[in-house]
Amino acid sequence: MIAPWLRSTWAELWARRQADRMPHALLLAGPQGLGKRAFASALMHALLCQQPGAEGFACGHCRACQLLAAQTHADGMRITFGLRDDGKPRTEIIVEQIRALCESITRTAGRGGWRVVLIDPADALNRNAANALLKTLEEPEANVLIVLLADQPGRLPATIISRCQRIAINLPSRALALDWLQQQGIDASVAAESLALADGNPGEALGLAAPAARERVDEVVADIEAIAAGHETYAIASRWADEHADGRLRTLARLLTAALRPVQPNAAPAILRLRQVLAEADFVRLNAAWEQCNFVRNQLDSPLRKDLQILEVLQRLRSSLAR
Ligand SMILES: [Zn+2]
Numbered sequence: 001m002i003a004p005w006l007r008s009t010w011a012e013l014w015a016r017r018q019a020d021r022m023p024h025a026l027l028l029a030g031p032q033g034l035g036k037r038a039f040a041s042a043l044m045h046a047l048l049c050q051q052p053g054a055e056g057f058a059c060g061h062c063r064a065c066q067l068l069a070a071q072t073h074a075d076g077m078r079i080t081f082g083l084r085d086d087g088k089p090r091t092e093i094i095v096e097q098i099r100a101l102c103e104s105i106t107r108t109a110g111r112g113g114w115r116v117v118l119i120d121p122a123d124a125l126n127r128n129a130a131n132a133l134l135k136t137l138e139e140p141e142a143n144v145l146i147v148l149l150a151d152q153p154g155r156l157p158a159t160i161i162s163r164c165q166r167i168a169i170n171l172p173s174r175a176l177a178l179d180w181l182q183q184q185g186i187d188a189s190v191a192a193e194s195l196a197l198a199d200g201n202p203g204e205a206l207g208l209a210a211p212a213a214r215e216r217v218d219e220v221v222a223d224i225e226a227i228a229a230g231h232e233t234y235a236i237a238s239r240w241a242d243e244h245a246d247g248r249l250r251t252l253a254r255l256l257t258a259a260l261r262p263v264q265p266n267a268a269p270a271i272l273r274l275r276q277v278l279a280e281a282d283f284v285r286l287n288a289a290w291e292q293c294n295f296v297r298n299q300l301d302s303p304l305r306k307d308l309q310i311l312e313v314l315q316r317l318r319s320s321l322a323r
Pocket of ligand 1: 064
């Protein structure tokens with residue numbers, strides 16, 4: 001099922017398919033949480049299904065659809081992070097994966113029907129992998145569709161981007177996002193608060209609407225209030241380092257962003273509380289705390305001590321609040 005805000009994009013693409021003008025490569029670009037993956041999967045299923053419906057969506061029960069559901073359809077390929085020798089997932093897509101893909105495309109040529117490849121996340125292709133993919137994009141084969149998914153398309157080489165039809169996936173209107181959240185079973189007032197906190201991103205808002213995430217927001221606000229009231233910062237940093245460090249830092253960054261924006265409709269009570277704490281904050285220092293917060297989030301897996309890194313963030317936050 002694709003998200004309602006992607007329906008017009010779907011219709012345009014399907015019209016091209018009907019007119020036999022399907023591009024060879026698509027780049028689905030946009031932030032996480034807007035349904036890129038579901039869209040790409042639906043497209044793969046639609047092209048491989050033996051009897052797609054009127055709007056192009058896969059039937060869900062033909063032989064091809066069954067193979068796709070079992071992820072065993074030979075013409076539906078997915079490239080994502082492979083495993084390293086120690087069994088942990090890699091953090092980039094490597095050239096061997098792209099070479100194997102190209103061989104597979106060549107091997108299956110002439111069999112008729114579509115072959116669809118999803119590369120996800122394409123912004124994690126390393127340089128050699130990107131070069132290998134470029135060759136395939138430069139010499140497209142008939143009935144092969146390569147779909148690249150990227151949260152941060154700016155990290156892709158321009159040569160790759162220029163050979164793809166780019167589909168920018170943008171934030172939907174507030175009304176559409178709220179509707180969708182309620183269809184996912186989220187209460188209207190929680191949906192509105194979560195959407196405000198997620199900066200209008202419905203997928204992120206869905207995650208923030210979960211009870212555990214809502215509790216975390218309240219906890220982080222309480223910790224900021226404690227810091228403003230002069231409580232010891234290290235105790236808080238140490239607690240954050242022990243559990244959900246990334247989730248808490250992420251929540252902090254999000255809260256600071258939301259609290260510094262002009263007043264939004266349906267702001268969560270947590271945001272209103274935070275606004276009071278931040279009312280007289282030094283903006284330049286607060287911004288430095290926010291930047292440090294995002295920096296540390298990317299460093300959490302490094303050998304540096306988590307508690308000390310988090311302490312640095314919280315101390316910057318405190319210095320922004322000092323009168
Ligand atoms: Zn089918």
